[in-house]
Amino acid sequence: MKKIGVFTSGGDAPGMNAAIRAVVRTCFYNNIEPYGIYEGYKGLIAGEIYLLTSKDVGNVIQRGGTFLKSARCKEFHTKKGRQQAYDNIKKHELDGIVAIGGDGTFTGANIFNREFNIPFVGLPGTIDNDLFGTDYTIGYDTALNTVIEAVDKIRDTANSHNRLFLVEVMGRDAGFIALRSGIAVGAEAILIPETQTYINELVAKLESGTKNHKNSMIVIVAEGDDAGGAYEIAEQVKQKCPNYDARVTVLGHIQRGGSPSALDRVLASRLGNAAVDALLANKTNLMIGVVNNQISYTPFSKAIKHHQKLNTDLLDLAEILSY
Amino acid sequence: MKKIGVFTSGGDAPGMNAAIRAVVRTCFYNNIEPYGIYEGYKGLIAGEIYLLTSKDVGNVIQRGGTFLKSARCKEFHTKKGRQQAYDNIKKHELDGIVAIGGDGTFTGANIFNREFNIPFVGLPGTIDNDLFGTDYTIGYDTALNTVIEAVDKIRDTANSHNRLFLVEVMGRDAGFIALRSGIAVGAEAILIPETQTYINELVAKLESGTKNHKNSMIVIVAEGDDAGGAYEIAEQVKQKCPNYDARVTVLGHIQRGGSPSALDRVLASRLGNAAVDALLANKTNLMIGVVNNQISYTPFSKAIKHHQKLNTDLLDLAEILSY
Amino acid sequence: MKKIGVFTSGGDAPGMNAAIRAVVRTCFYNNIEPYGIYEGYKGLIAGEIYLLTSKDVGNVIQRGGTFLKSARCKEFHTKKGRQQAYDNIKKHELDGIVAIGGDGTFTGANIFNREFNIPFVGLPGTIDNDLFGTDYTIGYDTALNTVIEAVDKIRDTANSHNRLFLVEVMGRDAGFIALRSGIAVGAEAILIPETQTYINELVAKLESGTKNHKNSMIVIVAEGDDAGGAYEIAEQVKQKCPNYDARVTVLGHIQRGGSPSALDRVLASRLGNAAVDALLANKTNLMIGVVNNQISYTPFSKAIKHHQKLNTDLLDLAEILSY
Amino acid sequence: MKKIGVFTSGGDAPGMNAAIRAVVRTCFYNNIEPYGIYEGYKGLIAGEIYLLTSKDVGNVIQRGGTFLKSARCKEFHTKKGRQQAYDNIKKHELDGIVAIGGDGTFTGANIFNREFNIPFVGLPGTIDNDLFGTDYTIGYDTALNTVIEAVDKIRDTANSHNRLFLVEVMGRDAGFIALRSGIAVGAEAILIPETQTYINELVAKLESGTKNHKNSMIVIVAEGDDAGGAYEIAEQVKQKCPNYDARVTVLGHIQRGGSPSALDRVLASRLGNAAVDALLANKTNLMIGVVNNQISYTPFSKAIKHHQKLNTDLLDLAEILSY
Incomplete structure (x- = not known):
């Protein structure tokens, strides 16, 4: 691995910047060049791909939103769009990609991976906490x-x-x-x-x-x-x-919006770091989460098929405490 | 003056508690007994009037809302309601009343004062800042x-x-x-x-x-x-x-809602203090505000007739800065 | 169980009020009378023990500190002090006690339990997160x-x-x-x-x-x-x-200080609820915590002997991310 | 006026970025080129002077600190240092300069102005609120x-x-x-x-x-x-x-530190705007403040000689309210 790309996709969530920063810093640590892909799949297709420096991720851990921006992208639903994305990945010689987002993001990654065999790992970035395979999503x-x-x-x-x-x-x-x-x-x-x-x-x-x-x-x-x-x-x-x-x-x-909480910053930092480690260890086409305080890996196919289940104990608790 | 009543009326605003506290503490300082009237004019009519202690106003300066609560009161629009209010004031031997609220509050106070000649002073408590006679209202x-x-x-x-x-x-x-x-x-x-x-x-x-x-x-x-x-x-x-x-x-x-800002806490403290001073100095039937950093007094009749004017310089400024 | 006492002890921590509230509300739910013991062991010895009402725990979930207050208590280190505590428990007919605090709190509870056989459960309330038997302490x-x-x-x-x-x-x-x-x-x-x-x-x-x-x-x-x-x-x-x-x-x-975070409020609510449940189920002389999102029980003797271990992965992470 | 320079000097204060932004935007409005001078007098001497764009001041109004940075500068105390500063001003063809800072900043500007006759205006940027000629300083x-x-x-x-x-x-x-x-x-x-x-x-x-x-x-x-x-x-x-x-x-x-309050953002916006207006109107060698809600002008010589006086009414108020 010499070059890794990273993007955010779907609704933005506080902590995405912290995750990007962790990806970038872990790349530096491993002598890998990190590339920022702007506006998610849209930038992958449009070729909005730039080398990130230490300065780009200085002072962003506390910022809400995502400095790589996010956007919807209909073209990625077409084969032609995905072909263009692939061409750009090849052109920039990206050896792997970290995609931060939700269900839709991973569905796209899963299809793309099947078609073009580009190593992807996903990080759960959404305030909704509804993703299977992690106790907490970044932003929740x-x-x-x-x-x-x-x-x-x-x-x-x-x-x-x-x-x-x-x-x-x-x-x-x-x-x-x-x-x-x-x-x-x-x-x-x-x-x-x-x-x-x-x-x-x-x-x-x-x-x-x-x-x-x-x-x-x-x-x-x-x-x-x-x-x-x-x-x-x-x-x-x-x-x-x-x-x-x-x-x-x-x-x-x-x-x-808002500055991410301590939990989200630490979670995002752990996951961003684990994403690069996973790519280095050839663990791909999966979402990385935290289950019982341990890093866990869930294949995209499984992550997008299932949903996180609500803790029904909490429902009972709410009932009792409002008594 | 031996007994002073205080109430909040109309929409609540952060800093109302700080104003009540200042009224109460200034009463203590002047050996006056402070009485809390609950839910504004409604409590005045219903006789919800209680002696306030130092403990009642301990640790409230930082709280949003109003611990004396606020409510609309249709009965005060009737002569019968106001008569009942008057009877309660006499029963509790209140020598003066501090009313914290907005336009509607002062209109009521003005009518009541004309009919029953009870010394009232008003404090501007509303987030809207639309009251004539003060640069800032409590809560804005x-x-x-x-x-x-x-x-x-x-x-x-x-x-x-x-x-x-x-x-x-x-x-x-x-x-x-x-x-x-x-x-x-x-x-x-x-x-x-x-x-x-x-x-x-x-x-x-x-x-x-x-x-x-x-x-x-x-x-x-x-x-x-x-x-x-x-x-x-x-x-x-x-x-x-x-x-x-x-x-x-x-x-x-x-x-x-929310904990009042520094400005609102200081403003409310100054106004609550000035309200008791005004009653002691026989300045009544007026709203107390701050104009150019000085305490100012505006007769209720004038306060409710006019409106605070918008600073048009700020409109121009907004235009220039969005350029 | 007809009557349960609750107190906070040691350094205060945000979320203690939320825990007390959960104890009280769960008592109501189970038709148990909750008693507040003021200033920890000091109040137990001094007999500062009062029935708590729904109003006492209304609007406290968001407040920092502890409305039951906390204090150091040297007398509880003496047999005479503990005897007095026991007498007060008997006098108020408390069938069990929830102690919210840290190491020192549980050490006291453990000794007391051995001597007088009063059912105690402990909740981890300290910002330091150094207690064995729980992933998170209330306030951390x-x-x-x-x-x-x-x-x-x-x-x-x-x-x-x-x-x-x-x-x-x-x-x-x-x-x-x-x-x-x-x-x-x-x-x-x-x-x-x-x-x-x-x-x-x-x-x-x-x-x-x-x-x-x-x-x-x-x-x-x-x-x-x-x-x-x-x-x-x-x-x-x-x-x-x-x-x-x-x-x-x-x-x-x-x-x-400060208003407790979402995590601390939910954690404290769960633990307060679990404390009453434990007493009802005759699980006593133990600390209740959360391990891997599940309620867990650790005997006092074990909780005070061991210390929570630092996650060394996080040390490495810190190193890499500051790179 | 075709080119205006702006810098921050002395201790940083929240709202400095908002003031810089207002200077820059008002320049654009008047077809003037705004130049950012980095690290105050130090950058003036070192020639760290760059054209600012709309993007540079986008999304900074809410940030604490100063993106132009601030530093102490001993060289400006020497004639040689000031000569270098002058040469850089001439080299960049700056027609006027806005200096945001405190007493020391204005003392330097005053000396420099006397020596080299460069039009300076000062804005009060300090959390201490101790400057003569303004009711509020930016950051207080x-x-x-x-x-x-x-x-x-x-x-x-x-x-x-x-x-x-x-x-x-x-x-x-x-x-x-x-x-x-x-x-x-x-x-x-x-x-x-x-x-x-x-x-x-x-x-x-x-x-x-x-x-x-x-x-x-x-x-x-x-x-x-x-x-x-x-x-x-x-x-x-x-x-x-x-x-x-x-x-x-x-x-x-x-x-x-911290994101500036509403008051500081509005104050800084007004003052930054007024600074450019003053330069355009040939009002120079003075500090711009707000007195009684109106923009006011105080010659540097006067601003650095006098000190803002404490409102002694507030001292009495503090005494009464702690009663």
Whole structure:
């Protein structure tokens, strides 16, 4: 291995810069030249590939987003696009590639690898934590902390007015952010796609909270909940309890940004380092994660087929603690 | 003066607790008994009035919200309600009252004062900064800092994807939050109720930004802008430029909460102290603010009639700096 | 079990309130009366034991410190003191006790348990993460985040002046905080008690950094490093390189405070819940931790005899990434 | 005016980047070429002078420190050094220069201006707020917020242990940071260079606090207090009250860094803009500040002769509120 390329793809996540930095520094350590590929697969096709220096990764570990940028790329779905990507890889003599992203990123890598046999390793970079093969994805812990800081602020105003707030957090298909942040803010209820939401049950819980003279109530709603987003659910609650002063806040894109947390920086550093080690050891076509504090390897084919399962103990815990 | 009551009313604002604390501590200093009235005018009518101790205001200066709580109160709009409020004031022998809130709070105080001649002073407690007679309202600086922290996070993700973001901030009638936060985040455009919004102009500005290879663009929209909220404006922009990847985030109620900033804590402390001093000096039926770093007094009648004017220099500045 | 007592002891740690809350709420769920014991063993001896209500644990999950307070207690080292503690437990009819703290706390509990056979369970509450039997202690993750936020600020000024900074973090006997925070801030060197510090080696590393035109250099020093604290080490460096503009910052007690991180809140919630469950299941005289994401139980005798071992992979990682 | 140079000098302060950005953007607006001079006077002498582009100031408004860096420069104290600086200014055809810094920066500019008649304007960039001719210096508000966040954390642990903490903040010659942050954290006492510190008085205040069952006590000490730094004062307190559990924290360099606050970003933007306007209007050899919300101009000779006076009302306020 003399040259390794690295890119970020899909939605950005805090800690991606830390992962890129770890890839680059580990390359230097092993006398490998690291190349940055801009905007993911798009840059691979367009040939936006540049040698990275020590300076490029100085002072980036604490920055949110990704300095290599990210973009969607329809052309990579075509054979022609992938051929161009291959040509660029050959032109720049890249011996292996580290792809930081999510499901879609690995699906692309898997197809590409089958067609052109370029050594790829993937790192789980997404705030959603829904990837199979790792306990934590890069960005998840930061997103959780962003959510709880925001909800702590909302709790201030909820308390001052004895109000009910429905706070919508990210999670189109999975309730990871909602569940852990819900426990962490002491939410009165947590609504997630993985479990069926019954409005009657929710209302009963809220009524019981009102009876217990709770100052305020917070319901965390994953955007992909089966009963709808926070606005829809607020409507349904109001229909049953017209006199509720229910407010809605959709946290939105602030969840993707911000300086990465300690956990995410250490995780990203470990994974970026392990990615280069894996390429050097000929472990390829797989995603690298952390399971039980150990580096673990999951073939792309398996990583994209399965989904991380929600810890159902935490669901029970949320129930008990809101009691 | 032997007994002074204090309450918070209207929307809560960070620093209200610091103001209550300053009222209470200044009372102690002057051998006056401070009484907390819960939930604003509602508590005045319901008789929710309790002697406050040193412990009640220990460790609250850094807390968002208001521990005396706040609520809307329709009964105070009726003569009967106000009579009850008066009876409670007499019953508790309150010699003066400090009301912390906004326009509506002072309007109520003004009517009540005319009818029952109870000495009232008002403190400007609102994140909107739209009150006449003070350079800063309690909570405004904290709200600004909350907004810029949120937009800094959004900038991370906007940069990573070269995206346009429309961020809606509070300000139904006034652009104070939008204007200053817009300058502070380096927004490409700031849309406020005080100036007419032309979508063509906005689009031209964005196109010019695109030509200058700006990584990302942020437009700050006051919720009460004449062209609509952020969602409506995003729609109008997309109609003219269908290929824009424009995203919307509505910051919502996080702007009301959070630990108050240094400026808000000092401001609230000064005003709470000045409120008791004013009552002792027989200065009543007025709002106390800070103008040019000096304590200033504005009769309620004047405070509720006029509005704070936007600094138009800042509008020009925003224009120049987004150049 | 009808009544359970809970206390915090030793140095306070962010998340202790979340743990107390979880104990209390889980008690309610199981129809058990929870009693708060103030200031740890001191309150047990003094009889400062009070029934806790839902309100006592409302709105505390986000607060640093411990509302049950903590204190050192020499009397508990005497048989007479422990007898008094026992009498109070009997007087209040406590059927079991949850002790949140560190090594010293568990040592006391272990002796007491042997003497009086009162069911105790311990929860690991310390920012130092040095307890055997758990991957994370309550407060560790928050402390890490506090450190990295502080060092990020120091990096700003270090970069502006091309300076070397030695930052001392907590860790009298262990380098857990130093090691992870050092990786997370991209420190040029990390000095910990577990490994021998050679000043010559450190100087060589710094010189090589200077040659690589690094803008600034950060060295993280655990307070208990074998070569001394940050001030001593700075002196030794300056003796070898008199022209270095080396600055020292000792982060100190800010590391103990602050709103707990998402991880600490969830961890504390899980452990508080598990503590009551353990008492109900007659699992006692042990510390409850989390190992590989699973609740784990370690007898006090073992917990206090062993120490958590530092992950040496992280040491190597730190070395490689500062390359 | 066709070309304007800008540099930062002296200790760095949050908001310096925002000021540079405003200078650069205002130059563009006026068709002027902005040149960045690196490391202050040092770069002026060494000829480290480069044309700045829009990209250089993109995404810097939120960054602490100064991307133009800062350094001490002894050569500028010599005639020879200043001659070299002049030659470089002529070589790069700079028509005017914006110097961002403090007292020392303006003293240098004043001498240089007298000798070589180069148009200079100064902007007040220092966290200390001790400059005559402006209500706020760039960086002061951010430093205050950094201090209060740190002390809020310390208050957590102080409360948990009923402890006394002495917290040392920056201010070698002036108590601005100590006074306002002291009020903002509700300090029990504030010790500053401007007023004489009597240890007996301090001890009396602390004893009275202890009698009033205060949970914890915080004393803010400006580093340049006449009675010594926080460690010295702690010693003196302990000599009089040997049984006090007094702890010391020196906040140190974290006070210089961090993302600038909203106030500092707006202030820096206004001042950077006004600096270019002043040069264009031939107003030179002066410092630009903000007094009573209006841009104000103070000749260097006056700015360096006088010192900003402490608001003594705030001293009284601190006294009353700690009552």
